[in-house]
Amino acid sequence: MTEGDYRHVYVVIEVQDGKLVPVSFEMLGEARRLFDKFNKQNDSSEKVVAVLLGQNVKEISESLIKAGADAVIIADNPDLKEIRNTTYTKIISQIAKDKExxxxxxxxxxxxxxxxxxxxxxxxxxxxxxxSTVLAELEAGLASDINKLEISDLEINHQQKTNGMPVIYKKTLEMYRPDFSGFLWTTILCLDNTNPAIERDYHPQSCSIIPGVFEPIDPDQKRNGVIIEYVPKIDQNDLRVKVLSRKIIKSQIDFDSHKAVVSFGRGIKESPEQNIKLIERLAKDLGAQIGVSLPISKKPFSVSQSVASTYMIPDRVIGTSGRKISPLVYIAAGISGAMQHIAGMKESAFVVAINPDDAAPIKDESDIFIKGRMEDVIPLLIEEFKVQSQTATA
Ligand SMILES: Cc1cc2nc3c(=O)[nH]c(=O)nc-3n(C[C@H](O)[C@H](O)[C@H](O)COP(=O)(O)OP(=O)(O)OC[C@H]3O[C@@H](n4cnc5c(N)ncnc54)[C@H](O)[C@@H]3O)c2cc1C
Structure with a gap:
């Protein structure tokens, strides 16, 4: 591998209804932070490159420079108005290989x-x-749902990869993801095979990044960058999938107009039906909406049909696979606080967690952590709210 084979980080930007999706700025922010350090450490000048596909996207490309990109590659074409995986995969792969x-x-x-x-x-x-489809096309590696990134030189000695020899892998992207409800970090590496029997490269080292995890940088109006217009090679075969209409289905569950949200997770397990009734009661007294963790939407416990169809539903999931909310008060009962969940509620102004395990990650997100079982704690809260509201109205 030579110094010039693999250069820069390409960040694939998302646009919805003509607007840049917030995670695009978050990815650029993290890419900028990583590359400022990377270039300093390696005395290099590799770039943060935004890749932007769509129709009439030229005017929004400048904001990507202000948000940290050194260059923006634009493919602006009426056929790219709607995201079609096959067409987008082909064009992003073309862009990734293009020497010009x-x-x-x-x-x-x-x-x-x-x-x-x-x-x-x-x-x-x-x-x-x-x-997944772009990296399959580029025949390289991919790690999904990442929430921490580092670039380092690593010494690896692996039977398959290095033929059992110690090899220094320079500028390796260490991609971290939380597993087992955030209790275990997994580090994923996409390493080239240096073993002569199976030698081949795996670049770009790539990942998908959980929305809401990284901070965008403050837009810098003085930043300059290159805008590169790419004319995509699209043929009729690529357009076989037609988008005839597109409708965003609005959720039936309204979180926005509620000042408080009470969410529950697998901690209801000892007596699911009774615990949900307790949560329902607490939420009613607070005028709160009810949310759930992702596993609850898969109906993991047997409860009555009406409870399951009201609460154990995807529409109530808080997190990366569901809703991102910012109530004044968020109460998490029986939720461990996995990163994917936290990403959906971390903008809440005040967080209360009820959990018997004070090593649960939700504790770090909480303003008040009540160590205890929800069966014991929630009745006390209900009782206390009753007393408080009687005092207030007296
Ligand atoms: C790609 C991907 C996307 C994901 N997206 C989301 C997402 O959007 N939202 C989401 O929530 N998760 C998501 N997850 C799942 C996430 O990683 C966790 O597995 C999940 O959030 C854990 O749910 P939980 O907190 O309900 O369960 P657990 O992790 O099992 O936690 C249960 C908690 O209840 C506590 N508990 C036990 N008994 C009691 C009791 N009597 N009273 C009170 N507490 C008690 C336990 O101490 C524990 O902390 C995603 C995972 C992946 C891989």
Whole structure:
């Protein structure tokens, strides 16, 4: 591998109804932070490159520069108005391999350029699908649902990868994801095979990034960058899938007009039906909406049909797979606080958690952590609210 083979980080931007989706700015912010450090440490000048597909997207490309990109590659075409996986996969893969684009970004290494060093996608329904098909097309590695990234030199000694020899993998993207409800971090590496029997490269090292995890940078109006217009090669075959109409279905569950949300998770397990009734009662007294953790929407416990169909539903899920909310008060009962859940409620102004396990990650997100079982704690809260409201009305 030469210095010029793999360069830069390409960040695949998402647009919805002509507007940039917030996770796009979050990915750019993290790419900027990583690359400022990376370039300083390696005395290099690799770039943060935004890849933007759609129709009439030119005017929003400048904001990507202000948000941290050194370059924006635009594919602006009426056929890209709606996201179609096959067409988007083809064009993003073309862009990732294009030496002429690489020349506009950094002429010095353009002749050697093979692929980006790293690629970021959003871990939402569009980005998860797209990242898998693009990386299959590029025959490289992908880690999904990442919430921490580092770049380091690692010494690896692996029977298959390195033929049992110690090898220093320079500039390796360490991609962290929370597993087992956030109790275990898994680090995923996409490493080239240096073993002569199966030698091959796996670049770009790529991941999808959980929305809401990274902070965007403050827009810098003075930042300059290159805008590169790419004319995509689309043929009729790519357009076989037609989008005839598109409708965003509004959720039946209204979180926005409630000042408080009470959510419950698998901690209801000892007596699911009775615990849900308790939560229902608490929520009613507070005028709160009810949310759930993702596993609850899969109906893991047997409860009456009416309770299951009212509460154990995807529409109530808080987190990356569901809703992102910001109530004044968020009460998490029997929820461990996995990263994917936290991403949906961390904007809440005041958080109360009820959990017997004070090692649960939700504790770190809480303003008040009540160590205890919900069966014991919620009746006390209901009683106390009753007393307080009687005092207030007296
Ligand atoms: C791609 C992907 C996307 C995901 N998206 C989401 C998402 O959007 N939202 C989401 O919530 N999860 C999501 N998850 C799942 C997430 O990783 C966790 O598995 C999940 O949030 C855990 O749910 P939980 O807190 O209800 O259950 P658990 O992790 O099992 O936690 C239950 C908690 O209840 C406590 N408890 C036990 N008994 C009691 C009691 N009597 N009273 C009170 N507390 C008690 C326990 O101490 C424990 O902390 C996603 C996972 C993946 C892989």
């Amino acid at each position: 684009i690489a020349r506009r970004i950094e002429p010095k290494y353009a002749d050697q350029f093979k692929r980006p060093r790293y690629m970021f996608f959003a871990a939402d329904s569009i980005g998860r699908h797209l990242s």
